[in-house]
């Protein structure tokens with residue numbers, strides 16, 4: 001049986017809002033044992049370097065849409081990869097909400113090269129760009145490994161990405177039930193909150209919180225009609 005592990009969240013943002021300690025405590029009390037946190041600016045990367053949170057691992061990357069991400073952080077990101085400080089490069093990817101598509105593609109290619117050089121997994125953020133990403137990976141990085149974070153696309157897209165060594169990470173914005181079932185059946189998957197983002201629909205709080213991982217867990221167990229975690 002699986003550990004209840006939060007495969008994608010933004011702990012520095014929760015810390016900045018003064019809620020980290022209480023949120024970690026509440027999540028631990030419901031059985032959550034670990035967090036994969038994403039650092040997307042120099043400030044966030046430096047914060048993660050200084051932490052010693054039990055169960056936390058973290059990744060760093062230049063995000064295609066987040067306003068605090070900048071190519072100015074490139075040298076620092078290389079240093080983090082080189083010195084083995086990060087568990088993955090991410091979250092990186094393509095996002096149609098940002099119209100600077102060429103910039104997105106170039107910074108993504110650079111980061112995929114970096115991940116390959118240090119044999120690091122990649123955490124992908126993809127908004128309405130799955131086929132563009134598929135083509136880039138197929139042509140240039142067929143051996144990429146890591147996670148498609150917040151996957152919520154169609155069965156066709158799921159099947160296309162099955163040719164890669166990538167896992168599917170699911171949050172409260174779940175894809176169709178048939179896609180969820182196909183993902184669980186394939187085997188390489190995890191759940192995430194993406195807190196403080198990706199609030200469950202029926203959650204009335206202003207932002208998503210770490211303890212809502214249990215909402216995702218319960219929802220998936222309901223779809224699968226069985227227990228999947230200990």
Ligand SMILES: [Zn+2]
Pocket residue numbers: 008009010038091194197
């Ligand atoms: Zn995220």
